[in-house]
Amino acid sequence: MTEKERELLNLLEKEGRMREEKIAKMLDVSEAEVKKTIERLEHDKIILGYSAIVDWSKVDVSETVTATIDVKVTPKRGVGFDEVAERIYRFKEVKALYLMSGTYDLSVVIEGKTMSEIANFVSEKLSTLDSVISTTTHFQLKKYKHDGVVFEDRDDDHRIVVSP
Structure with a gap:
């Protein structure tokens, strides 16, 4: 397996819905090459499926x-x-x-x-x-975290500000 194929797998594992155009730009290869590689990896059962992480x-x-x-x-x-x-x-x-x-x-x-x-x-x-x-x-x-995704919204800090 080539380094580009490993990089492609890492990208798809993090974001399975990433468009071939974006992947091609990130890997500096053609869209046709990305499409062909993904099809081969699916055929060879290296890519087994795509899923969403749902809260x-x-x-x-x-x-x-x-x-x-x-x-x-x-x-x-x-x-x-x-x-x-x-x-x-x-x-x-x-x-x-x-x-x-x-x-x-x-x-x-x-x-x-x-x-x-x-x-x-x-x-x-x-x-x-x-x-x-x-x-x-x-x-x-x-569930706090699954497959690298944190499930808790922590946008606001509700602590009281304490200053000297």
């Missing part, structure tokens, strides 16, 4: 509950953690799944309508898998 707390819909579940598993001979990871990521509730170092093996991020829906997922689907030894569930209480 759902500001939208008039019922918010979802997000939980991170630490999962300890017994890896299977010959396939390691991949087989159990695949079984877990196929559940519709699972938004992200990571192999981790440390006390737990997998970190699963799920969303549900209620805490009880998440509890049911853990007790009825996740912990019943043969390889799963234990789980620890952490509920997200407030």
Whole structure:
């Protein structure tokens, strides 16, 4: 992969809606080259998709509950953690799944309508898998920053001015 391709990926990761014209100027290449490179990166499954970061707390819909579940598993001979990871990521509730170092093996991020829906997922689907030894569930209480985007409006400083 060339340096220009890495730069293009960095630009798209920060702003997926950036126009090809702007990218071309920033990278000092032609628009046609940008378009061709993006199409190739999408075809090669290097660019997997584009998404918006939404502050759902500001939208008039019922918010979802997000939980991170630490999962300890017994890896299977010959396939390691991949087989159990695949079984877990196929559940519709699972938004992200990571192999981790440390006390737990997998970190699963799920969303549900209620805490009880998440509890049911853990007790009825996740912990019943043969390889799963234990789980620890952490509920997200407030989102401050996600993918480099800060979620708090801090325009005004409401502190009282103190002077000598």
